[in-house]
Amino acid sequence: MEEKDLQNLSETEFIEQYKKTEKDKYEKPSIATDMAIFTVATKKVTDNRKKADKELQVLLIRRGGHPYKGDWALAGGFMGIDEDVETAVQRELKEETGVDGVYAEQLYTWSAVDRDPRMRIVSVSYLALVDQEKLPPLQAGDDADDVRWFTVKDRVMESRDELVDGTMIKTDKIELTLISDEVTASAVIEKTTITEGANVKTVVTISERNGIAFDHAEIILYSLERLRGKVNYTNIAFNLAGEEFTLPDLQQIYEVILGRELNKVQFRRHVENMVVDTGKEIKTGAYRPSKLYRYNAAWVYDQWK
Amino acid sequence: MEEKDLQNLSETEFIEQYKKTEKDKYEKPSIATDMAIFTVATKKVTDNRKKADKELQVLLIRRGGHPYKGDWALAGGFMGIDEDVETAVQRELKEETGVDGVYAEQLYTWSAVDRDPRMRIVSVSYLALVDQEKLPPLQAGDDADDVRWFTVKDRVMESRDELVDGTMIKTDKIELTLISDEVTASAVIEKTTITEGANVKTVVTISERNGIAFDHAEIILYSLERLRGKVNYTNIAFNLAGEEFTLPDLQQIYEVILGRELNKVQFRRHVENMVVDTGKEIKTGAYRPSKLYRYNAAWVYDQWK
DNA sequence: GAAATAGTGTCTGTGAGACATTATTTA
DNA sequence: TAAATAATGTCTCACAGACACTATTTC
Numbered sequence: 001m002e003e004k005d006l007q008n009l010s011e012t013e014f015i016e017q018y019k020k021t022e023k024d025k026y027e028k029p030s031i032a033t034d035m036a037i038f039t040v041a042t043k044k045v046t047d048n049r050k051k052a053d054k055e056l057q058v059l060l061i062r063r064g065g066h067p068y069k070g071d072w073a074l075a076g077g078f079m080g081i082d083e084d085v086e087t088a089v090q091r092e093l094k095e096e097t098g099v100d101g102v103y104a105e106q107l108y109t110w111s112a113v114d115r116d117p118r119m120r121i122v123s124v125s126y127l128a129l130v131d132q133e134k135l136p137p138l139q140a141g142d143d144a145d146d147v148r149w150f151t152v153k154d155r156v157m158e159s160r161d162e163l164v165d166g167t168m169i170k171t172d173k174i175e176l177t178l179i180s181d182e183v184t185a186s187a188v189i190e191k192t193t194i195t196e197g198a199n200v201k202t203v204v205t206i207s208e209r210n211g212i213a214f215d216h217a218e219i220i221l222y223s224l225e226r227l228r229g230k231v232n233y234t235n236i237a238f239n240l241a242g243e244e245f246t247l248p249d250l251q252q253i254y255e256v257i258l259g260r261e262l263n264k265v266q267f268r269r270h271v272e273n274m275v276v277d278t279g280k281e282i283k284t285g286a287y288r289p290s291k292l293y294r295y296n297a298a299w300v301y302d303q304w305k
Numbered sequence: 306m307e308e309k310d311l312q313n314l315s316e317t318e319f320i321e322q323y324k325k326t327e328k329d330k331y332e333k334p335s336i337a338t339d340m341a342i343f344t345v346a347t348k349k350v351t352d353n354r355k356k357a358d359k360e361l362q363v364l365l366i367r368r369g370g371h372p373y374k375g376d377w378a379l380a381g382g383f384m385g386i387d388e389d390v391e392t393a394v395q396r397e398l399k400e401e402t403g404v405d406g407v408y409a410e411q412l413y414t415w416s417a418v419d420r421d422p423r424m425r426i427v428s429v430s431y432l433a434l435v436d437q438e439k440l441p442p443l444q445a446g447d448d449a450d451d452v453r454w455f456t457v458k459d460r461v462m463e464s465r466d467e468l469v470d471g472t473m474i475k476t477d478k479i480e481l482t483l484i485s486d487e488v489t490a491s492a493v494i495e496k497t498t499i500t501e502g503a504n505v506k507t508v509v510t511i512s513e514r515n516g517i518a519f520d521h522a523e524i525i526l527y528s529l530e531r532l533r534g535k536v537n538y539t540n541i542a543f544n545l546a547g548e549e550f551t552l553p554d555l556q557q558i559y560e561v562i563l564g565r566e567l568n569k570v571q572f573r574r575h576v577e578n579m580v581v582d583t584g585k586e587i588k589t590g591a592y593r594p595s596k597l598y599r600y601n602a603a604w605v606y607d608q609w610k
Numbered sequence: 611g612a613a614a615t616a617g618t619g620t621c622t623g624t625g626a627g628a629c630a631t632t633a634t635t636t637a
Numbered sequence: 638t639a640a641a642t643a644a645t646g647t648c649t650c651a652c653a654g655a656c657a658c659t660a661t662t663t664c
């Protein structure tokens with residue numbers, strides 16, 4: 001049936017006909033999800049410093065089969081034909097973390113033609129944040145060795161600005177290092193931002209890849225940026241804290257995310273309206289106890305004040 | 306061949322075999338793009354006020370066939386199996402606007418199972434901004450009537466906050482109105498934000514739909530929010546201005562996007578470093594002429610100051 | 611000079627950033 | 638009392654917001 005004739009049908013007839021003759025005319029990609037699941041963990045290391053240190057970790061899974069066999073990949077999976085992406089993500093989050101209702105937000109959809117050698121896979125990536133206290137210990141089952149939390153470190157190796165003829169070219173070379181007990185994976189990512197007039201275009205390429213599967217180093221970096229970008233003006237970081245927490249602990253979570261130390265007074269002023277004093281205290285050492293707070297459910301981010 | 310046996314092959318053999326037997330095991334969705342293309346246009350209306358007024362417009366296309374026949378939809382199309390989403394978007398932007406290198410940024414990927422009655426379509430939406438001066442007049446061809454710029458108005462009809470048991474439920478009822486010469490399309494969108502602890506989830510439903518196809522009212526609203534959210538701390542608005550512009554004009558672009566008036570002094574201070582004086586002036590009426598500025602290519606957004 | 615808009619000077623309040631001080635605990 | 642960390646007081650500086658004023662044009 002010609003396209004023209006199709007349009008003379010009623011809507012119901014059209015759709016019936018479309019499903020028969022048009023629906024599978026073109027080859028389609030698969031849709032997958034990739035989730036950068038983060039937690040802030042307390043370092044086990046007992047070094048000289050008394051102050052407990054925390055670190056940002058991401059969950060990775062060792063690839064048991066081709067492609068990228070043996071490399072570490074983000075959690076994720078294929079979207080079923082009868083579910084939407086959000087449902088797939090919540091299903092997979094529950095599977096991987098064992099926790100219900102984990103915070104997740106959509107990041108970006110990756111669609112490079114060659115991002116998977118098997119076939120065309122378009123991936124919708126998500127940023128997920130879990131409170132470490134809620135996490136069950138990683139399953140000690142047969143594949144315990146294949147699911148791990150990696151400490152995340154990123155470092156700008158090189159930063160170059162070039163202004164040519166009204167076009168600003170900014171090149172950043174960023175090293176991403178992921179460390180688990182005995183395993184270290186890493187990547188070097190080159191990020192080029194071309195600003196022509198006010199039109200900003202960013203091209204990202206992975207120039208070195210050691211043990212990180214697919215384009216996942218890029219996705220992890222992107223999720224880090226999103227996390228850092230939102231930490232200061234949303235409640236996003238509270239998803240990484242327990243029900244009750246001390247302000248010094250909360251501050252450490254912020255510091256671990258931002259990768260720098262924060263001023264105490266300023267930090268407390270900043271979160272003042274986001275927390276409620278529980279009236280409880282907690283003693284953690286040979287010094288003044290901390291007050292316990294909880295998240296203030298009534299807090300609203302007044303976008304434009 | 307069993308999954309187990311597949312994994313004993315070399316990577317090349319595996320992929321070859323995968324493409325033969327595994328690749329099309331499951332039904333796949335189609336990938337489409339939807340683009341909210343905005344421009345800021347100068348009102349033709351000559352009312353009593355001398356000050357020229359601008360308005361925010363979005364490009365819509367009348368659907369010639371089922372489904373949503375006769376309704377207005379965002380520009381877009383299917384992603385080819387040999388191109389990535391960005392390429393598809395740039396191709397379609399050129400087709401629709403006639404302009405090369407239009408600013409476009411990825412917004413969100415929509416995947417509701419029933420968002421298209423024909424088949425499963427996952428849509429990657431984009432926000433695009435074009436300078437009106439660069440736009441050729443809409444093609445006067447046979448389908449000139451099918452492509453139009455609509456003035457965008459949105460209004461919060463109702464806003465309710467409810468705090469139940471540590472869970473904050475914020476419900477906003479928003480009216481979106483799109484006006485072209487003789488055509489008006491509109492929708493009422495209900496946006497519910499559920500904040501449980503710090504975990505924010507937003508559910509959006511279209512409760513009334515008049516002449517806007519698919520879930521496109523939702524996408525337009527989402528793109529408006531993104532535009533407003535970025536206007537104050539990026540150079541995004543400059544994509545809506547010409548090569549050279551006056552500060553009063555630039556301020557109007559900001560005002561039209563934000564939907565409110567801005568303080569002149571404060572605005573000028575805000576954009577001070579983003580613009581360069583061209584030394585030229587432009588006379589537009591019986592009053593002091595405006596200086597012409599251009600975008601300052603050397604401006605960089607120092608993310609954390 | 612009147613009308614209209616462009617552009618500048620300056621006061622005020624808020625909030626970020628930094629430094630200093632006090633408070634509370636245990637050894 | 639020393640050591641360690643929690644919590645608060647307060648100074649400074651940058652900037653957002655507002656108001657008032659000056660500048661330039663045409664009629």
